[in-house]
Amino acid sequence: xxxxxxxxxxxxxxxxxxxxxxxxxxxxxxxxxxxxxxxxxxxxxxxxxxxxxxxxxxxxxxxxxxxxxxxxxxxxxxxxxxxxxxxxxxxxxxxxxxxxxxxxxxxxxxxxxxxxxxxxxxxxxxxxxxxxxxxxxxxxxxxxxxxxxxxxxxxxxxxxxxxxxxxxxxxxxxxxxxxxxxxxxxxxxxxxxxxxxxxxxxxxxxxxxxxxxxxxxxxxxxxxxxxxxxxxxxxxxxxxxxxxxxxxxxxxxxxxxxxxxxxxxxxxxxxxx
Amino acid sequence: xxxxxxxxxxxxxxxxxxxxxxxxxxxxxxxxxxxxxxxxxxxxxxxxxxxxxxxxxxxxxxxxxxxxxxxxxxxxxxxxxxxxxxxxxxxxxxxxxxxxxxxxxxxxxxxxxxxxxxxxxxxxxxxxxxxxxxxxxxxxxxxxxxxxxxxxxxxxxxxxxxxxxxxx
Numbered sequence: 322x323x324x325x326x327x328x329x330x331x332x333x334x335x336x337x338x339x340x341x342x343x344x345x346x347x348x349x350x351x352x353x354x355x356x357x358x359x360x361x362x363x364x365x366x367x368x369x370x371x372x373x374x375x376x377x378x379x380x381x382x383x384x385x386x387x388x389x390x391x392x393x394x395x396x397x398x399x400x401x402x403x404x405x406x407x408x409x410x411x412x413x414x415x416x417x418x419x420x421x422x423x424x425x426x427x428x429x430x431x432x433x434x435x436x437x438x439x440x441x442x443x444x445x446x447x448x449x450x451x452x453x454x455x456x457x458x459x460x461x462x463x464x465x466x467x468x469x470x471x472x473x474x475x476x477x478x479x480x481x482x483x484x485x486x487x488x489x490x491x492x493x494x495x496x497x498x499x500x501x502x503x504x505x506x507x508x509x510x511x512x513x514x515x516x517x518x519x520x521x522x523x524x525x526x527x528x529x530x531x532x533x534x535x536x537x538x539x540x541x542x543x544x545x546x547x548x549x550x551x552x553x554x555x556x557x558x559x560x561x562x563x564x565x566x567x568x569x570x571x572x573x574x575x576x577x578x579x580x581x582x583x584x585x586x587x588x589x590x591x592x593x594x
Numbered sequence: 595x596x597x598x599x600x601x602x603x604x605x606x607x608x609x610x611x612x613x614x615x616x617x618x619x620x621x622x623x624x625x626x627x628x629x630x631x632x633x634x635x636x637x638x639x640x641x642x643x644x645x646x647x648x649x650x651x652x653x654x655x656x657x658x659x660x661x662x663x664x665x666x667x668x669x670x671x672x673x674x675x676x677x678x679x680x681x682x683x684x685x686x687x688x689x690x691x692x693x694x695x696x697x698x699x700x701x702x703x704x705x706x707x708x709x710x711x712x713x714x715x716x717x718x719x720x721x722x723x724x725x726x727x728x729x730x731x732x733x734x735x736x737x738x739x740x741x742x743x744x745x746x747x748x749x750x751x752x753x754x755x756x757x758x759x760x761x762x
Contacts, residue, residue, distance in 0.1 A: 334644045338677040341652040345666035345673060349724050352665025363663050368614075371661075375615050434618065434662060436625040438726050441663035477663065505726065505734065508624060569621065 352439070353485070362470045362477050363432060363443045369475035373445055376431040380572065387572045394461035423538055424578040426450065428458075430571050431475075435482050438505035442466065442478040446576060452476045457537045457577040463565040464488070464530060464541055465574055482508055482568055490543055490562075491531035495521055498531040501543065501562070508568050510547060513560040520558065522549050528562050535582040602638070606654060609634050614661035617749075625738075628745040629668075630753060631658055632717055635676055636710060637698055637754065640683065640691070651676035664725060671720040675713050682712050699758045710750050711743070718743045 329336065363369065432443035446452050448471050458465040458478050466486065470477040479486055484505050490513055491498035497520035503511045513528055526546045532539030544562040552559045579585075613631035620627055635651050655672030659665060683691045686709035690696045698706065718739045726735055 334648065334677070337645050337648055338673060341648065341673045342670055342677075345652070345655065345669035346724075348659070348666030349670060349727070350665075353727055363661055365660070368661050371611070371614070436618075436621045436627050437662075437664065439664065443663075505731070 363441065364447070364470050364472045364475040364477040366472065366474070369431070369443060369445075369447075369472060372431040372443055373475075376429070376445075380429075383570075383572055386570065390461065391573070397461075422580040424580060426452075426576045426578070428476075428574050428576055430574060433569075433571055435480070435508045435568050438484050440480040440482045441469075442480055442571070444476050444478060444574065444576075445474070447471050447474040447476050449473055451578075452576060453578075455536055455582070457579075458574050459537070459541055459577060460566055460571060460574050463543050464537060465566065465568075465571065467536055468576070480568070481511055481564075488537070489531040489533040490528055492516070492520060492522065493527040493529045493540075493542075496531075498533060499557070499560075501528075509564055511544065511562050511564060513562050514552070514557065516549075516558040516560055518551060518556055518558055522546060522558055522560060524548060528560070535579050535585040537577065538579075602634075602650075605634055605637075606650070610654065610657045610661070613658055618662055622745065626741045626745055628742065628749045629714075629718070629721075630746055630749045632672065632675070632714065632746075633750050633753060635672060635679065636713060636750065640696055644680075647679075648673060648676045667721050667724040670724055671717045674720050675717045678716070679713065682709060686712065698754070706754070707747075707751065710754075711747055714746050714750065715739065715743045718746065 363372065426446065428444040428446040430442050431445050434440045434442065442458075442465065444458070452468060452471055454468055454471065456468045458468060464481060466478040466480040466483070467488070468476050469479040481488060481501065482503050484503055486501070486503060488501040489498060490501040497517050499513045499516040501511055501513050516522065524546050528543045528546065530537040530539060530541045530543060542565055544564040544566075547561040547563040549558045549560040551557070609631040613629065617628050617630060631654065634654055638647055638650070651672040652669055655669030656666070658668040662668070686705050687696060687701060690701065690705075719735070722735045722738045722742075726738075
């Protein structure tokens, strides 16, 4: 017993090092597995508050760009409204918007990372605004990510620039779908994998969200095809997609809540008896 | 408990906030960020309580992790360089360190540069390895380590020269 105590006292620095290194290794591994990084995240009271204060100041330097983006969006929406009024007489059975019950909220980005390989954003809406996990986040130009962690006043967004992110996406012109991933290299290029090699992919084609998940509605723009190649197996394409969004300059975002998400999930994963 | 004085605590808070609000958002040439918060570990007084020093390094890394949503990568790399610091000190400063009375302000610039470079390179290598966590991306890890290290070394040297209270 004496020897054990002596051993601990003699090597207390090494043991402390091993303990702390083990803890941080465990936290790292936990953050690499999807939807488990619960403890270490920036959506808590202290860090959220500090980021909120800091972005309150830095927002003023960006007002002009953000105004231009808003005007551009207003223009687009207004032209949609005017053009739609012509075609009200035409009865169209639109099979795309099959269950479109979505609730939209606006939010402001208070922290934006895009330099590492696991990027997250923090927004200034949280549980008190009804935000929950697995809500989609988009801007007027395209998708940004999925909410993966919430606190009372803040929420953390798993950016599409995160090697853990996997979002269902498809070509705008055909229904061949694949999953949108990121290889960690460029902050303006993401990869669309598992697109069948029979799909009519051309450079410049638009990539939109597919309606296969219960997070995003179908047809939100993501980006345009930059180039594509067959993957090693030779059966599917890997498509490099240039994002419409400038992920390095985001300020105002919309949060999409699918009101039918619970029902769809219940249907797809029935509770075991 | 003289080693953990007010000076160290202020340095801790200022460096964490500077890292979170300023240095994480530099993104030079797209994705190169410096990590000068490890100046806290580099310039921690030498004649210290070693367990306390390792624990403070862990807390420093953990706070930066919380701010930058990176799991435990900063904590792991900070603990590692805190653990191997005495060996690097001995290598870089030699006799001055052996006499146990060195102060960083009085050391030679060349020695200090070697000391900074070794610890920063090790820190960045561990950090990027754990962040990318995929050994098939070793080229990307080395590339990020190299560029960020150069950036961090320049900033650390500048900051330490700027804030050293050397009498002249």
